[in-house]
Amino acid sequence: MNSYQDFIHGRFQGISLTREGRLALAPKIESIFSSDQPVVWGVAPGLDGSLYVATGHRGRLYRIDKSGKSALIWTADQSEIFAVVADTKGAIYAATSPDGKIYRIENGKATEYFAPQAKYIWSLAMAPEGTLxxxxxxxxxxxxxxxxxxxxxxxxxxxxxxxxxxIDRNGQVLAGTEPNGILYRISGKDKAFVLYDANLPEIRALSAAPDGAIYAVAMGGSLAKRTQGVQQNVPAQSGGPVVAATGTSISVTAESAQAGPEIKPQPDPAKPAPAAPPPVTTTFSPTVDVSGVEKSAVYRINQDNTVETLWSSKEENVYDLLPWKGQLLFSTDANGRVYRLSPDRKLTLVAQTNEAEATRLVRSGDSILAATGNMGRVYRLEDSLERLGVYEAPVHDASTVAQRGHISWRADETSGGGILFRTRTGNSLRPDKTWSDWSAPLTNATGSRISSPNARYIQWKAEFTGLQDKTPVLENVNVAYLPQNTPPVLKSITVVTQLAAAGGAKPVQQSPTAVYSITVTDTGDAAPAMSTGTPTQTPSRAASQQLNISWQAEDPDGDRL
Structure with missing residues (x-):
């Protein structure tokens, strides 16, 4: 293993990965807040240095003061607070859904600020002069x-x-939409210009950089319609049953809010649903899995309105992005990862929260905050490095029981610290209690004998130790093993007698009655007329009669027969 694609499918704990395939200790990541809610939808820094955290699915707003102490300050009547912002005077604005309103929270009291008469309020933006x-x-x-x-x-x-x-640097409003993935620049009432029409259905997040560039995240799927982040429930008649669109979604109802998201099929339209508050379907809806189709992309719209695709993925959905110190950070739903993209488009996996999704990235002083879903938490990423980190490689399948050899690696440990390895083996695809324990530490980089028992599957992990905010760097790992040799399978032999003409002319085949065939199969079916495994060979014979022998065989290990 020596490339980004080799390493990216492993498990990262305090480890970062560069696009060049280098593993190193990651910036410190600390959980500063853990709610009892399934998801944090938004985080807003307050004027006094506090943080305001909006959660679902019970509509709770929390405050984290500068000392790290958290407190519940408000619970909405609605189940979701999808967005939260602060103004320059210290007031907080929270948008609730469904059928929600915008509330102003000041001095611990919430008052209704504006009711847009809309089903959902997805996003808020505060202009410098105080317009919301x-x-x-x-x-x-x-x-x-x-x-x-x-x-x-x-x-x-x-x-x-x-x-x-x-809000861009000129005070104009940027709006990303769904389901056609259109990005608008709104210059005045009823006046807008389409900046970009993406081939993905939803513009999820936007950020305007000081240099005039605009960064946008799109997600969904190019060829298959993603199960919508919002499923509108349409009453069949006044007071009648609710009819929901078919498909799979994550629904949150008043009855199930305490238990978190539940994946289930939508109700059968033929069956009336009980009268209840309208369900809210979160944006964690599963996508239609179409192999080879992009799930998400990160775009840069330049000042001249040209568009660059900075990054795209067929495996991960991007939820948010943030320009930071000349680079671009973005977060995804792959174990709650945070990536960094340099100006020359070199990608680094900065941190992995090991949550289901990293939903928001927010600047807070000199730190970056990452909010997560599945368990609603807020993490702080710092500039200093972790002192310890562990990388677990993906399980490797040898196809059959294999004899273990040595593990070797190439690393740069000149800056301080060190790396040691451990291995474990088993005969089930996923590591479980039937697998061997992790081995004793392996420290010889040129070749450490693998002591784990022979088995079909093997996994290794590397334990990093830093020194004085410096990190060792792992570049390459090799695992040697000898799989059990599987014997070849002889499927058929065909023998044909031929007459050789004088002077080396082409042999003349006799009548079909001179053909003798031996077939070895599980079913007893006749062998094909010509072998697909090995070309026909004609042994040289002095007499005029020759034998034409062909056979069909295969070797599971790919050995030459």
């Missing part, structure tokens, strides 16, 4: 709300949902 913008669904409108709480429709996109908002 709200992106809504299911009618895809952007609202402008002044300091007095008076609002109006700024622009109706014609899309179903406005899923992302940002």
């Amino acid at each position: 913008y709200a992106g809504t669904g299911d009618q895809g409108k952007v609202f402008r709300v002044d300091a007095a709480g008076k609002g109006e429709v700024l622009y109706s996109t014609g899309q179903s949902h406005v899923t992302g908002l940002a």
Whole structure:
């Protein structure tokens, strides 16, 4: 293993990975807040240095003070708080869903600020002068709300949902939408320009850089329609049953909110649903798995409106992004990873939270905060490095029971610290209690004997130790083993007698009655007329009669027969 693709499918604990395939200790990542909620939807730094954390699926807003102490400050009537922002005077604004409103929280008291009469409020953006913008669904409108709480429709996109908002350096509103993945720049009431029409259905997050560039995240799937982040429930008649679109989604109802998200099929339209508050379907909806189709992409829209695709993936969904110190950070749903993209497009896996999704990235002083889903937590990424880290390689399948040899590796430990290895083996695909224990430490980089018992599957892990904020770097790992040799299988032999013409002319085949065939198969079927395994060979004979022998055979190990 010596490349990014080799290492990326392993498990990272305090380890980072560069695009060149180098493993090293990662920046320190610390959990500073853990809620009892399944997901953190948003984090807003307050004027006093506190953090305000919006969660689902019970509509709770928390405050984390500068000392790290957290407290629940407000619970909404609705199940979700999808967005939260702070103004320059210290007030906090929280957007609730479904059928929600925007609330202003100040001095621990929440008051209704604006009701857009929309099903969902997905996004909020605060302009420097104090104007609040709200992106809504299911009618895809952007609202402008002044300091007095008076609002109006700024622009109706014609899309179903406005899923992302940002303010550019000129004070214009950027709006990302779903389901057609269109990015708008709104310059005034009912005035907008399409900056980009992505081939993915949802513009999830936006960020305007100081140099005028705009960064956008799109997610969904190019050829298959992703199960919508929002499933609109349409009543068949007044007071009648709710009819839901078919498909698979993660639904949250008032009854199931305490237990977190539950993956289940939508109700059969033929069966009436019980009268209940409308369910909220989170954006953690599973996507339709189509091999080879992009799941997400990161774009840069330059000042001249040209668009560059900086990164795309067929395996990971990107949830948020953040320009940081001349580089670009973005977070995904692959074990809650945070990546860093340099100006020359070199990718580094900076940290892995080992949560289901990293939903938001927020700047807080000199640190970066990452909010997560599956378990609603907030992590802080620091500039200093972890002192210890562990990388677990993917399980390797030898196809059959194999004799273990040596493990060797190439590493740079000149900066301090060290790396040691351990191995374990088993005969089930996934490591479980039937596997061997992790071996004693292996320290000889040129070749350490693997002491784990012979088995079909093997896994290794590397334990990193840093020294004075410096890290060793692992570049290459080789595992030697000898698989059990599987004997070849002889499937058929065909013998044909021929007459050789004088003077070396082409042999003349006799009548079909001169053909003798021996077939070895599990079913007893006749052998094919010509072998597909080995070409026909004609032994040289002095007499005029010759034998034409052909056979069909295969070797499971690929050895030459």
